[in-house]
Amino acid sequence: MNTHYPFSAVVGMDDLKLALLLNAVSPRVGGVLVRGEKGTAKSTIVRALAAQLPAVDVVPACRFACDPAAPDPACPDGPHDPGGPSARRPAALVELPVGASEDRLAGSLDVERALTEGVKAFEPGLLAAAHRGVLYVDEVNLLHDHLVDLLLDAAALGTCYVERESVSVRHAARFLLVGTMNPEEGELRPQLLDRFGLTVEVRASRDPKERAEVVRRRLAFEAGPEAFAARWADAEAELAGRISAARERLDGVRLPDERLEQIAAVCAGFEVDGLRADLVTANAALAHAAWRGRAEVTAEDVRAAARLALPHRRRRDPFDAPGLDESLLDELLNSTSPDDGPDDTPPGGAPPEGGDGPSPPSGDGAEHSDAPDAARPGDAPSGDGEATESEAPGGAGEAEAGKVAAAAAPHAVPLLKVPGVGEGAAGRRSRSRTALGKVTGTRRPAGRIRDPHVIATLLAAAPHQRARGRSGPGLVLRPDDLRESVREGREGNLVLFVVDASGSMAARRRMTTVKTAVLSLLLDAYQRRDKIGMITFRGRDADLVLPPTSSVEAGAARLRALPTGGRTPLAAGLVKAAEVLRVERLRDPARRPLLVVVTDGRATAAGDVERAAGLLAGTAGIVVDCEDGPVRLGLAGKLAVRLDARLVPLGDLDGIVRSHRKQEHRKAA
Template identity: 55%
Template sequence: MDSVPQFPFSAIVGADEMAIALVLTTVAPDVGGVLVRGEKGTAKSTMVRSLAAVLPEQDVVDGCRFGCDPSEPDPQCPDGPHTPGEDAVQRPARLVELPIGASDDRVTGSLDLSRALGSGQTAFEPGLLADAHRGLLYVDEVNLLQDHLVDLLLDAAAMGRNTVERDGVSVTHAARIMLVGTMNPEEGELRPQLLDRFGLSVEITASRVPQERVEIVRRRLAYDADPEGFATTYADAQATLGARLAAAQQRVADVELSDWALGKIATVCAGFDVDGMRADIVTARAARAHAAWQDRDSVAREDIRVAAKLALPHRRRRKPFDAPGLDEDLLDRLLGDDDEPDPTPDDTNDDPDPQQPQPDSQNDGGETDREDSPSGGDSSSSDSGDSGQDAAPPTPHQDGGEADRSDQEQELDTAAPEAPSAAPQVAQAEEPYRVRSFTVRGVGRGEAGRRSRAITNWGATIGSERDGSGAVHLPATIRAAALRGAGRAGAGRLHVAGEDLRHKVTQGRESNLVLIAVDASGSMGARERMREVKTAVISLLTDAYQRRDRVGVVTFRGAEADLALPPTHSVEAAAACLTDLPHGGRTPLAEGLLTAARALEVERIRDPHRRVLLVLVTDGRATSGPDALERARWVADRWPSTGVDAVVVDAETGRFRMGLAADLAERMGAEHVTLAEFAADSLVSAIRERSVA
């Protein structure tokens, strides 16, 4: 049965910048791949999958599992050595999709166990990197992939080779891949270090232009009704696009990158204060690819502009919560308007084919996420105010810092009614600082991360098991085979059977769900207390971002509590939620704890292996409703039965204290930490003071 044809690349409406980014990395794979960030339903996956259909067909060595080019075979190919010009076959360019749950062995390749145990031969079983050689490797939801796998893929894309040293196997083979990753920022961001290693990045959103949305729906319905007929309609456009790609691939090596162009690229990268030299190199490669795509013999100003818009925005991030962006007015000033040397007559394309992925010259000032009208641009990517200089982190509040406060100012009377005219206030957080390390007790089996101890597929080997999914534990396997054959008569070589196979048990670190419950009542707003609380919580979110945790936010104030942010990978969403959090009103502490418990029950059903750390930020007061304090204590006394580890961050400050948060922590079986002790530096200082004393 014939397969259903893919939606044609040339039939996709809008998404011009995503199209040109994919084209450039196809023309010059050494650009380093493309990261596509965008909301759900914006045809990210459709566009990547449809690209493979317009890639030129390839000649490969007949029978080679690694797809060697017969004209230039890899001298280290495990299926070689190959003789240049030997028998070749043609195949379409490959699109290989990497599943989120893929193991290291599946990606890089591993020992062929069937041959090793059957015939005693040490043989290599190729992985996905071998399958994708000279083709496209697509990772959907790349932000949910384990960090070490992303590192591995980016290393292979940058080096063009895959090297495996494992289980008695030492293999290296060519792995020239076009890496494309797509992600929804709502599910969390990639670390800046990984962002920087993607050559190009694009942001897309759904069109807000009614006419364009109508055309998108019309084409999709037509495709669903008759895929073959719809593909036939665009066959000529597809063939033209494929021929143009092939011509650009042949031409790119001959495109001149003049000293003038190199100077402009250096000026732009230096002007945007990007780290390292990767930005300059990627911009130069992308500019040459764009010139080849536009049928130019040398790099022009417009090529540099297009390349910079794709290569620099994600390298502007300085802190975890900084949004990628580029100030295009600054880009134009840096590019200047001096005369280009020896301009060629075909420097402009006055009649772009709407069915081809063309960069719209009128839309170059717009946002990179347009899957909408070529006219009009959103300036939300502008980031000109960021100087790249971080302010010095504030010193967390120390005891005695508010000794001049009166009892009334500290609101010791928990039952005092709130003035009806009191309006909620919004405090702004200061620069985050490094917080103490908080972990969940015991050893879990959750998703790999950087917080709590766990049995993972990445870490130190601590044992072996018979029925497992980890890498082969050779010493344990040999030991099991030796013990099984110890009672046999006669001597001979060791026979290893399937029942002797043992797998490694490795211990590393897992990510957790960090559920933050924040008291936003009026008592938390005294003087600078709420500012300190928000700074501490934002600092905790930065820590959660670095440890690859999921996060959720519960807030309580007035008469009720609210799950302000359900558990998500998007630490940025949590930071935004807390930044605008108002404070004021009474303190419904019991409702806050109950809301957190209900949220955790739901999350336990969704993800039973992910352990939870509750961080409760409060001064311990409970003033909402009758018997508020007793109800809160009743809930706290039953918290240990939930099995959830908790930390109570005591927000009470000043000279006169009631100690309610400390009592709450004791009832919950939680760790008690004051705001002054929340920072990692405060712990170091305390240890030093004790050692001096």
């Protein structure tokens, strides 16, 4: 039997423990999203939670975990008689792999039985297995969009609908959704982010004593998992009992009108969208009161719930860091709070605030990465300190070396895509042959069949049944009869920005416009599920300021801190781009690159631009022409010809902003 690390043995991480326990007390809270750097025990503590959940009664042999006291009337394995026989089993912990298929998640037609027995049989998926348990998604931010859509529907409705290949099935799918993610790998879609009831940020402790205790416990567990778990068995049993008691107490907890109005005022004060935040905060406050042994929700419960329910709902765009101004929270609570009576926590009913069971030594988790700190988003790349030369015609527009220009708010940009049809990761930019898009045809499989097309297989086999001596209800199949679907959808690309940060770009406040345009392209890359990278060139060389990543938040931070000034080593920027793309083709050969060069085309530092452009032959590219003023040299256009790239004037991107402003003025008028 696999022994998990005990929940009670996890060091510190009080907010995360509390968020998980509130969901264990009340599934109506709506799940937990755990954000944090690598090596902070996110997965360890989530898996440890499942062992603390009370066991559930199920109908024997029901694949959908129906409750015998109130079975699902539409259960595909039913009908079941209420009050019939029952079996008891632990609450399920189901893990959804990032690379899972739609059939694996939602279920599908049992192809083998359909083709051999001639019957329609449904094979349930992970959503059925997670019913009344925990559905855990590690690296949830890397989940494919089609799986995200299925999760959104199931989480919102508590029901899974499967409509495909003549199969129509509906079954209950109510589960505690827990996701973990590293923000450096990219952010979640806003729709999925809002579905998580609570969110917690976890970071590794910088206290040597706390880190030592984390390592000490982890080493002890790895040396003898069973013995380590046995030492914590009493604490685990006590915690499980307290969860069960809080669950039983929950229905009797009262939410006074003044507390409900306080919750509404806090959510309105933080300007969160919609009313889901109010509902989640109310449910979390009720669960917190039950956990603390109270019969009525207090301001303390509202505060604890708001701290976990609101941070991820305050983001207005993917470049905003999640967080909550606790001083504003206290101000809103104090301005709307009635006079509180004495705490009605019964003697011995709960430990002090932050105590979520037996108190371990303080720390930050059961395991940590001991690697040195990586560069943080927003660290400004170092400049070369050169004095800026005047590169604009007539010597106008000199820029001070190292000067940082501000960027305006991002705006919509036209769709820039890679020509042709690729076979990369699912996304929303370029055409691609994928396993997830619409069916455009069928073919004989080259190897193992991955996506069988039932109708085409039946049509291929049907004319030969008499010759093959068919005598029963099933079809007689041959390997040549099998057909698989050919699908076409959209893929995400690697968008590599090569940005000119030299003195000529700083002239006439041009860099503000350039940064705004690139920031807008970064937002577009986020929405289309691309990976992004950024190279800047100024002075004598080019720097890879952002290695290819899915985190546009990091890209935006690096861009905002980008200094300008110095000469223009255009060739160095192109050579660096060729090096980065060569490495990325080895790492991810299916992901097609899109090169976006943002420059006015000048090259005033050493380097053969013609030769450098030749290194990028065959790469789809865009050259954003930043040249302005009455005298234009057309150098960016010549560069676009060398790169065989599409030329897009900077004004075409910025013009969208002006058209939007005109529309807003018309509406206002």
